[in-house]
Amino acid sequence: MTAHDTLFDIEDERDKPNEPRAVRATRTPGGLFADVVFDRPLDHAYTYAVPAELVAKIGVGKRVEVPFGKGGKATAGFCVRVTDDEPTSGYEIKTVTRVLDDDAIVDEHLMKLTRWMADYYLCGWGQVLHAVVPAGVRDNAGTRMASFVEPVPRESLPNPLPTVTPQQKAALDKLKKENRPLEILQLARLAKCTAGVVSGLIKKGLVRKFSERIETEASGAHESAESENAQGTDEARKEIELNADQLRVWKPIGEALAAGGYHPFLLHGVTGSGKTEVYLRAIEEVVKQGKEVVVLVPEISLTPQTISRFQGRCGNLAVMHSHLTDAERGGYWRRIATGHIHVVVGARSAVFAPTRKLGLIIIDEEHENSFKQESTPRYHARDVAVMRARLEGIPILMGSATPSLESWANAEKGNYTVLSMPNRVASRPMPAVKVVDLRHEPKAPGKPGAIGPTLEAAMRQTLKDKGQIILLLNRRGFSTHVHCEACGYVAQCANCDLAMTFHRTKNSLMCHYCGFETAPFQKCPTCAQPSMRYQGLGTEKLQVEIEEKFPGSVCQRMDSDTMSKPGSHQRVLDAFRDGLIQILVGTQMIAKGLDFPNVTLVGVVNADVGLHLPDFRSAERTFQLLAQVAGRAGRGTRGGQVLVQTFTPEHPCITLASHHNYNEFAKMELVHRKLHKYPPYERMARMIVRSEKEEAAAAFADVLATAFKEAIRRAMSTGRPSPEAPVRLLGPAECPVFRLNNFYRFHFQLQSDSSAVLHEVLRNVLALAKPPHGVEFQVDIDPYSML
Numbered sequence: 001m002t003a004h005d006t007l008f009d010i011e012d013e014r015d016k017p018n019e020p021r022a023v024r025a026t027r028t029p030g031g032l033f034a035d036v037v038f039d040r041p042l043d044h045a046y047t048y049a050v051p052a053e054l055v056a057k058i059g060v061g062k063r064v065e066v067p068f069g070k071g072g073k074a075t076a077g078f079c080v081r082v083t084d085d086e087p088t089s090g091y092e093i094k095t096v097t098r099v100l101d102d103d104a105i106v107d108e109h110l111m112k113l114t115r116w117m118a119d120y121y122l123c124g125w126g127q128v129l130h131a132v133v134p135a136g137v138r139d140n141a142g143t144r145m146a147s148f149v150e151p152v153p154r155e156s157l158p159n160p161l162p163t164v165t166p167q168q169k170a171a172l173d174k175l176k177k178e179n180r181p182l183e184i185l186q187l188a189r190l191a192k193c194t195a196g197v198v199s200g201l202i203k204k205g206l207v208r209k210f211s212e213r214i215e216t217e218a219s220g221a222h223e224s225a226e227s228e229n230a231q232g233t234d235e236a237r238k239e240i241e242l243n244a245d246q247l248r249v250w251k252p253i254g255e256a257l258a259a260g261g262y263h264p265f266l267l268h269g270v271t272g273s274g275k276t277e278v279y280l281r282a283i284e285e286v287v288k289q290g291k292e293v294v295v296l297v298p299e300i301s302l303t304p305q306t307i308s309r310f311q312g313r314c315g316n317l318a319v320m321h322s323h324l325t326d327a328e329r330g331g332y333w334r335r336i337a338t339g340h341i342h343v344v345v346g347a348r349s350a351v352f353a354p355t356r357k358l359g360l361i362i363i364d365e366e367h368e369n370s371f372k373q374e375s376t377p378r379y380h381a382r383d384v385a386v387m388r389a390r391l392e393g394i395p396i397l398m399g400s401a402t403p404s405l406e407s408w409a410n411a412e413k414g415n416y417t418v419l420s421m422p423n424r425v426a427s428r429p430m431p432a433v434k435v436v437d438l439r440h441e442p443k444a445p446g447k448p449g450a451i452g453p454t455l456e457a458a459m460r461q462t463l464k465d466k467g468q469i470i471l472l473l474n475r476r477g478f479s480t481h482v483h484c485e486a487c488g489y490v491a492q493c494a495n496c497d498l499a500m501t502f503h504r505t506k507n508s509l510m511c512h513y514c515g516f517e518t519a520p521f522q523k524c525p526t527c528a529q530p531s532m533r534y535q536g537l538g539t540e541k542l543q544v545e546i547e548e549k550f551p552g553s554v555c556q557r558m559d560s561d562t563m564s565k566p567g568s569h570q571r572v573l574d575a576f577r578d579g580l581i582q583i584l585v586g587t588q589m590i591a592k593g594l595d596f597p598n599v600t601l602v603g604v605v606n607a608d609v610g611l612h613l614p615d616f617r618s619a620e621r622t623f624q625l626l627a628q629v630a631g632r633a634g635r636g637t638r639g640g641q642v643l644v645q646t647f648t649p650e651h652p653c654i655t656l657a658s659h660h661n662y663n664e665f666a667k668m669e670l671v672h673r674k675l676h677k678y679p680p681y682e683r684m685a686r687m688i689v690r691s692e693k694e695e696a697a698a699a700f701a702d703v704l705a706t707a708f709k710e711a712i713r714r715a716m717s718t719g720r721p722s723p724e725a726p727v728r729l730l731g732p733a734e735c736p737v738f739r740l741n742n743f744y745r746f747h748f749q750l751q752s753d754s755s756a757v758l759h760e761v762l763r764n765v766l767a768l769a770k771p772p773h774g775v776e777f778q779v780d781i782d783p784y785s786m787l
Contacts, residue, residue, distance in 0.1 A: 034058055034096055035081040036066055037126035041376075043118075045080055045125070047087050049095045058082055058096065061104030061111060063138070065097045076100060076138075078129045080111065102213070105137055105337075107354060113388050122762055122779050123377045131377055132352040136330025143330070146214045148181040149198060149207045162204040167193045172201055184209075215331055240277050243426075245269070249419035250278055256395045257285050257360065264386060266366075266411045267399035269421030270430065270660065271631020272595075275399045276309050278421075279362050282397060287315050287342050291359025296381055298368040299347040300589040310345060320346025320353070323566045348373060348381035351388065358392055361385045365592055366398035366407060367624055372784040380782060382407075401631060401662070402624040405673065408666050409680040424635075431602070431634035433642040433658040437649045449545045450537050455603050455643050456549065459583075463553055467600035467638065468576070469583045470590055471546075472629045473539050474609045476559050477501035480536030482509065484524035491521065491532075497739045502534050503561065504541075514741045542605060543585050550583065558586035591629035597636025602629055607646040607654055614736050615786045616678050619653040623665050626657035677728070677751055679782070683758050685750045686783040688735065690743040691775045700775045701732035701746040704765065708748065711764040715757055727752040727761045736787045743776075 032055055035045035048066050050058050058064070060079055068075035074097060087093065106114070106129060114132055118125040136142060151172070164172065171191040175182060178190070188195045201207045242250060249267060256263035269275045283293045293314075297306060299322060307319055318332045318341045335341050337354040344353040348371050351361070363371075363382055371381040382398065389396035398407060398416070411418045424430065434454075441452040450473070451459070462469055479502040482491035491500040493511035500509040500518070508517045521532050543557045556572050563569055575581045577596060584590060604626060611622045626644065634640030646654055656665040674681045689704065691697035708729050715726045731748035738745060752758040762779065771777055 031055070031084070032058065033083055033086065033093070034064065034079045035083075036064060036077040036096075037080055037124065037129065038068065038075060038077040039126050039130035040124050041127060042124045046077075047093055049093050050082070051095055054096055054099055057099040057102075059099075059104050060108070061106040063100040063105070065100055067094050067097065077126060078106065080115075080125065105133055105333075105354075107337075109358075109388070109392055110352060110354065112391050113352075113384065116387055116391075117377055117379055117384060120759075121377045121379055121781050122759070122766065128377045132349075134326070134329045134333055134349075136326035136328070137333045139326065139330070140213065141325075141330045142216050142327030143213045143334075144216055145211055147184050147209060147211055149175065149184055149187060149202065149209050150181040151176055152206055152208050158205040162206070164201070164204065164206070165197070167191075167197045168201050168204075168206075171197050172206060175207060181210075181212075215334070216327065240274075242277065242281070243274065243423075245421040245423055246274050246278055249421060250281060252417065252419065253278070253282055253395070253397065254285065257282065257289075260393065261395075262390045262393050263395040264389065264410075264416045265395065265397045265419055266403060266407055266416040267397060267419045267421065268403055268662075269399065269401060270424060271401045271628065272424040272428065272635050273401075273421040274425045275364070275421065279364070279397070279399070280310070280313055282360055282362065283310070283314050283343055286359040289359055291357045292336075292339075292341065292353075292355040293343045293360045293362065294350055294353050294355065294358065294385075295343065295345045295362045295364065296348065296350055296371070296385060297345065297364045298370045298592065300370065300592065306593050307345065310343065315342030316340060317342070318344045318346075318353075320344065320350045322347070351381045351385045358388075359394055361389050361394065361396045363396070363398045365400055365628075367400045367402055367404040368592075369621070369784055374785060376778075378778075378780045378783075380784070383782070402627045403662075403666075405620060405666060405670060406680045409670065428634060428637075429639065430660045431630060431640040431642050433630055433644060433660070435649045435654060435658050436643055436645045438645050438647050441645075449549075450542050450605050451545060451549065451603075452645055455605075455645060458601055458641070458643055459550065459603070462601040463550065463582060465600070466598075467640075468579070468581075468596065468598045469601045469603065470594075470599055470629070470632050471542065471583065471585045471603045471605055472588070472591055472625075473537065473542050473585065473605040474587050474625065475536075475538045475606075476503075476512065476540070476561055476587060477510070477538035478504040478540040478544075479534035480538050482521070482532060482534050484527060484529065484531050485533050486529040486531040487524060487527040489524050489526040494518075495739075495742045497737050501536075501538060504544075505561070537606070539585055539587060546583055546585065553582040554580060555583040555585060556581045558584060558590050560587070560589075563589065588625060591625055591632070594632055595635055596632070598638070599632055599635065600638050600640040602633040602640065602642045604629060604642070604644040604646075607644050608648055611648065611651065611653070613787070616673070616676070617784070617786075619651075620669060623653040623657050623662075623669075626654065627660065627662065630657065630660070677753075682751045682753050683755045684783060685758055685762060686780045686786070687748040687750070687762075688745055688778045688780070689732065689747070689771075689775065690740075690745045690777070692742055692744070693774060694744040696772065696775050697744045697746055698732075700771050700777075701748075704748065704769060704777070705729075705732055707765045707768055708750075708761070711761045714764065715761055726754065726757045 032050040034048050034050050036048055037045045058079060060082060062079050063076050064079050065074055065076055110132065114128040115125055117128045171187060171193050174191040175187055184195055184198050187198055202209050253265060267275055286293050310317055318336060320332060333354060336344060339356045344350050363385055366382050373379050386396060407416065410416045436452060436454045438452060441454065459469055481499060482502055483489060491509055492498065493500055493514065493516050495514045495516050496511055498511055498513055500511055502509055502520060507520065509520055510517050523530050524532055539557050539559045543555055546555045558572055576584055607626060611618055630642040633642050644658060652668055653665060689697050689701045712727050712729060728751045729748060732746040735745040735747045750758060769777065
């Protein structure tokens with residue numbers, strides 16, 4: 001997938017409104033008609049008549065309730081078009097029952113963006129809109145209907161004026177003095193009277209009563225958070241003088257912000273080069289122009305340290321993360337839509353923030369896999385952000401020390417402007433990296449462990465010098481492999497073809513995919529022998545080993561098991577910053593975004609984790625993870641070093657990561673991708689067929705295989721000059737993880753040098769694909785998970 005071309009190849013042929021489909025029912029001729037889409041995998045809208053009483057309320061971007069299906073069940077959908085053109089299909093149409101929103105919750109920019117997403121990712125427009133608008137907005141979470149009163153205008157007062165009691169006069173005077181609408185109970189409290197006194201004023205025609213939806217106190221709590229954000233810290237408010245690299249990259253960014261228009265930039269800066277300060281300068285400039293900024297960061301980077309860098313320099317700041325309640329998320333959405341928020345910082349869904357006048361999109365760590373959504377719609381936030389920037393005519397700034405190869409290829413083709421920052425701030429050197437070959441590492445006396453003698457000696461010296469240590473192991477749990485020595489039984493999930501992981505803290509075996517748990521085995525469930533072995537290494541076991549070897553040092557673990565509660569990140573990182581923790585152990589969540597000057601040693605316990613997976617991106621991901629975690633060392637004046645333990649030290653991604661040589665890695669890996677016709681040189685799609693019955697899934701996969709071959713044959717007959725098939729088809733085959741969450745899975749992999757042709761073939765097949773009961777299929781455009 002090449003992001004720029006991917007986003008625009010099919011734009012011309014698909015950037016049209018959905019063709020409405022009329023449905024049978026009775027109606028009154030004439031009037032308005034609304035096209036409505038639903039949270040269903042449908043490629044068309046349905047047309048409904050708008051009754052006279054709803055004509056003033058209907059509008060594009062609002063939700064409506066309509067009868068849907070044969071039974072006419074009341075169903076909510078999004079209105080995507082309003083027209084007075086009567087459908088000519090000959091069908092009678094049903095009528096809109098209710099308009100659910102007072103104001104449009106999706107503006108014209110998001111309507112265009114979501115329409116493109118539905119076309120490109122081959123899902124229903126209604127499914128995209130349902131996913132884009134948070135549940136807290138759809139359900140009005142954090143709001144309530146309130147009754148307000150305001151004085152009746154002089155020209156509308158009753159004549160003659162009615163007589164009022166002293167209490168009513170005092171209440172009316174108080175309302176006029178406030179010069180704003182007040183809730184009935186609020187006015188009664190201020191005027192020191194009862195609600196009945198206010199009701200009397202309403203009956204006499206002296207005040208007008210109306211209802212309005214308002215924020216509850218709970219969802220309004222972020223007002224105080226925004227106030228705190230505006231204050232920020234002294235460090236955040238302090239403006240840093242840009243160095244030579246920062247000034248060089250800032251010049252074209254500043255010019256683009258002044259000129260306006262679509263300008264995609266790829267900011268390639270080594271770890272510690274000061275990319276964040278460039279982001280902040282750009283944000284300040286946009287906010288000065290009265291516009292808003294959306295900043296996308298990986299979920300694992302939404303740490304208090306990251307957020308504090310934006311505080312105090314960005315106006316009102318909204319932080320969108322997974323721990324928000326529906327009420328909080330809905331409250332932020334409404335405040336963004338009304339212009340109370342200047343900067344939105346969040347994970348992938350923040351790309352849909354309903355800004356009024358968007359001026360810039362920033363994507364930090366643009367290479368991160370977590371920007372890819374793995375459920376419908378299966379979008380990539382980076383690619384959606386690029387399309388949004390193009391549709392709204394604004395600059396977009398994508399930054400990374402290890403850019404994705406898709407973005408790098410775009411830059412090489414001239415689709416993106418590369419801005420390079422090859423040096424760390426204050427001319428600090430990149431940390432020295434030593435690769436430790438575990439095949440030849442001398443055996444330490446006593447029980448073998450995960451920390452080899454070389455790494456252990458470096459850790460002892462670092463602690464002696466009062467430095468701090470970060471250790472990366474991208475595996476959770478205590479024992480990752482549980483098997484019987486007598487018969488060879490391996491503990492597998494009851495729902496998936498995946499090995500169970502033993503978690504000693506919970507004393508349970510867990511599946512990290514579906515969450516299945518069971519008690520640990522005392523005897524083998526197959527041969528009943530007491531010969532179960534708990535092997536393999538996770539962060540939990542690593543922490544135990546560290547505490548045994550370094551009893552005088554405080555070690556803290558950071559992974560999804562220990563960081564599940566709100567505020568847990570902040571507590572651990574604050575303690576680490578204050579020197580209360582000497583050794584920080586964790587998964588990939590500690591590899592990015594952390595900036596602690598006293599970290600003088602970073603250790604990679606096993607660099608081979610993830611390297612040998614059946615996925616063409618495994619080498620790229622390993623390089624990125626190693627380069628990113630290595631960048632946590634040497635950020636202060638004391639310098640730092642990195643030790644990488646591996647059984648494959650000669651692998652190019654490990655050797656090049658140890659030399660901080662991204663350019664050479666990208667050059668080498670792109671040659672490999674081109675040779676094997678992988679993205680970014682060819683487009684890819686993956687289709688998964690799944691069922692709880694293996695035979696049913698296999699049978700439908702065979703049906704799809706025939707349909708794909710016919711669709712490809714038809715595409716070849718359209719006069720392509722090349723004799724090669726326009727789309728290469730692999731499969732059907734069993735997925736690498738065949739059974740997942742009790743579903744048996746077969747998959748197809750499709751590749752083509754043309755996005756338009758690939759989509760044409762997929763659409764032709766999807767139009768005919770009618771799976772039997774109990775069989776499902778999923779389409780993933782530009783897949784990131786191949787398992």
